[in-house]
Amino acid sequence: MKTKAWELKDIIMMAILGVVFSAVYLAVFDGGVMLSTLLTPTGLSNFSFEIIYGVWFMAATLAAYIIRKPGVALVTEMLASAIELLMGNSGGLTVVLTGAIQGAGAELVFALFRYKKWDLASMSLAGMLSAVFIFIYELFYLNYIELAPTMLMAQLAVRFVSAIVFSGVICKLAGDGLAKTGVVKSYAIGAKADTGKIYDEEDE
């Protein structure tokens, strides 16, 4: 990590991750909708989204894990949500705001670790704080406060597990896998990775 300032390649990287994850978000959203259709008559359709909620925190943790600079988690999550909006998300304009809230949750955890600790624990915590942040927001915005408290506690618990699985475990594996291929060697994550000989069709 030579510098904390963002370079053009960091921003393009964040935007690319934003594009990839906005596509993932939309696909997962439709999957969640199908799942919730099955649960609709029971009134438990909210849970179908809680199970996969961690997916929505992935852009922030993965980008931060790769680039490891302040602000990356927040901005990447916002970019992903903005692109998701433009691709036709059904949650409406506030999806950008939810992106900012989730990103802020993840960013806060990485900031508390002073952008020095990058492992499963810090990434899972980042996902969990995103979950808490967005849950508080939903209490008011989606009127969840009108729902029964036991239902809300159950929802939050499921969301925590989802956050750990998706934004913790899966993002760590994805980031490490990417580092092993050597393509991210100019970013902080790839600087220390043992890549061996790297094959590139054009040079070296």
Added chain:
Amino acid sequence: MRSINPAIKFVSLLAMTFFLAYRFDPVLNFAVFFLSLVILIASGVGIKRLCLFMIPVLIVAAGMFFTGYRFSAGHSMPVTADAFLVSDSRWWNGLAQAGRVLAYGGLGFVFALTTDRLFLIRSFKDQFHLPQIFVYGLLAAWGIVPHMMQEYKRTRAAFRARGLSVLPVSPALLKPLLIKSVRWSEELAIAMESKGFSGHEKRTDYAPVKVRIRDFFFLAACVALMVAAAFLR
């Protein structure tokens, strides 16, 4: 709708969404939803395309209705029996939850389906002073998207040619895609920086995006709608 300044459109519709968030009024929500549908059709969005986008929204709305209906927290909504046909608190709760999803979805589509991406980024740069480095980064990333789609199709075809069947979201397809994207983004960044698009220098624009009178009219119309709704309901 298409020619309205995207930055102004964004602020207006966002303000409207927040306005709705502080009002627990199904009738208003449903009205906003139908108004958005009318605007979308009037601005030339195909009916078939619209229906396709609406399917998930309607399903979520139905889900929220049943959630609100079944799991109503004890206290009732601020509503009098003679003001509405369905004044039962459970029905009301369900409708309130469903109406919100519909109204937010409608407003979101009004923005997403009538806004050009490049126009949006340029407008954010000129109206909200988005830093230049972001503008270049976003435009570059947007330019890579078609390549990514192409690469995805190519990898899929390569698997099919070898007689292997893979799921549409399988890691076997996503891994090469991600690696290629990262490589492209790096090459693109080097190319752009070498040509002076690093974002640190001050540059001028060929066609800056301006706020015109009709944009103010749109903003005024949105504010008027909110004020009217606040007084009437």
